Each structure stands twice: as structure tokens, then as C-alpha cells.
Amino acid sequence: MSPLPPDALWAAVALAGLACLGIKLAGHVLPEHWLARPRVARVAALVTVALLAALVAVQTATDGGRLVVDARLPALAVAAVALVLRAPFVVVVVLAAVTAAGLRLLGMP
Known part of the structure; x- marks a missing residue:
């Protein structure tokens, strides 16, 4: 259950959506030479x-606002190793899904 009342939650979602729209519009309105600066490009990539x-x-x-260790964590580790080994994205996703499914089949939550 969310700690916010439903009205406040929807207000937060609407504000976040408007903020995203504003940022997107700013990218089209700002002069191109401002966005082409190396510092701006570096910050955008890092963000x-x-x-x-x-x-x-x-x-x-996390699950419901609390930290958990379940089958998702080893699946993420497998995906990270596959990415380091430069596996195609589809292979990374399948390996992570098979890892999580296998661990859950073995009883890990």
C-alpha cells in the first residue's frame, strides 16, 4: 500500500509527467549551440x-518499500556478467530471466 493518499499520488504522477514534458520541450526550444557544449553533453550522459x-x-x-534479496539479485549479476562479455541484449535478458526462473523453481523467493 502506498504511503500517499490516492489523490496525492496522482498529483505527484501528473507533476512528474509535466516536468518530463517541460524538459523535453526545453530540448527543442533551447539553442542548439547550448546543448552542444561538452559539459552539457557529459552531464546529460551521466544523468x-x-x-x-x-x-x-x-x-x-526492493519490494513494497523494503530491501529484499531474492532471485532478482543473482539474475542481475548474471546479466551484468553477460554485458561485460558483450553478449547481445536479447541474450542478456534471456539469461537473466532463466536465472531468476531457475532460482524460483529451486525455492528462492
């Missing part, structure tokens, strides 16, 4: 990686 890493961490190690 993307940080957001993706945070999403993966939250989806892998």
Missing part, C-alpha cells in the same frame, strides 16, 4: 546512466 542505475537498483532490491 541518464545514474537514472537507469537507480531504476535497476530499486526494481531489483
Whole structure:
């Protein structure tokens, strides 16, 4: 259950959506030479990686707002090794899914 009342949750979702829309529009409205600066490009690349890493961490190690260790964590490790070995993305996803499914079949939550 969410700690926020449903109205507040939907308000937060709407605000986040408007913020995303504003950022997207800013990318089209700002002069191109501002966005072409090396510092801006570097920050944009790092923010993307940080957001993706945070999403993966939250989806892998939490359940209902609490930390958990279940079959998702070893599956993520297998996916990371496959990526380091430069496996195609589809292979990475299949290996992670098979790992999680196998561990759950063996009784790991």
C-alpha cells in the first residue's frame, strides 16, 4: 500500500509527467549551440546512466518499500556478467530471466 493518499499520488504522477514534458520541450526550444557544449553533453550522459542505475537498483532490491534479496539479485549479476562479455541484449535478458526462473523453481523467493 502506498504511503500517499490516492489523490496525492496522482498529483505527484501528473507533476512528474509535466516536468518530463517541460524538459523535453526545453530540448527543442533551447539553442542548439547550448546543448552542444561538452559539459552539457557529459552531464546529460551521466544523468541518464545514474537514472537507469537507480531504476535497476530499486526494481531489483526492493519490494513494497523494503530491501529484499531474492532471485532478482543473482539474475542481475548474471546479466551484468553477460554485458561485460558483450553478449547481445536479447541474450542478456534471456539469461537473466532463466536465472531468476531457475532460482524460483529451486525455492528462492
